[in-house]
Amino acid sequence: MSDMILNPESYFRQLVGERDDLLKELELEAENQDIPIIGPLVAELLYVLARVTGAVSILELGTATGYSGIYLAKAAAENGGKLVTIEWSREMARRAAKNFQRAGLSHAVDICEGDALEILESLEGPFDMVFLDIDKEFYVKVLPRIGDVIKDSGLLVADNVGFKDADAFNRAIADSSRWKGVNLFAFLPGHSPEKDGLCFAMAQ
């Protein structure tokens, strides 16, 4: 019987595409230093979503070293736009700036250093796409303001919605008339932890 049926996890793991040296370095660094980055599969998914939706103005909450931001900024730049990314750790923001520069994407990224809740108050939008990846207990707190700055029919993607701290967020999306949300609980190769969820929600 084929590996696809016997061992779907290893089957799908081997299909994850190649990355360039910088991205591979950031993956290794994340593994060694316990930095929870999204990994190549979710990153490609974000890139594809940003490109097919033609997202020109993209907002990310939770930059870390800029791994997901590189994919989002690349998509935004190819769509003729920009990424705004928020990070409260000065050290991470500094590392991300260096990595965006190494990726040749500095022109397509604005890094906002500070608490996402506070920074969001000063952002006007409208954003075509928002990627949410800060500490999970803050998801529900930032959700109303994301609803203000995202355009109607804009796409919100939230990572790690299988974590218990994301429960209030998941329920808020389900109960809110502003959002049409779908939660996927999935095996995502290279994503940590690998059995986790992603939320896709459309602003309406």
Ligand SMILES: C[S@@+](CC[C@H](N)C(=O)[O-])C[C@H]1O[C@@H](n2cnc3c(N)ncnc32)[C@H](O)[C@@H]1O
């Ligand atoms: C999961 S990591 C982001 C990983 C990144 N999106 C990637 O996949 O490459 C979460 C980051 O959000 C930052 N963070 C957590 N809570 C935050 C908040 N309330 N405001 C701003 N940054 C926050 C953390 O310092 C951390 O660097």
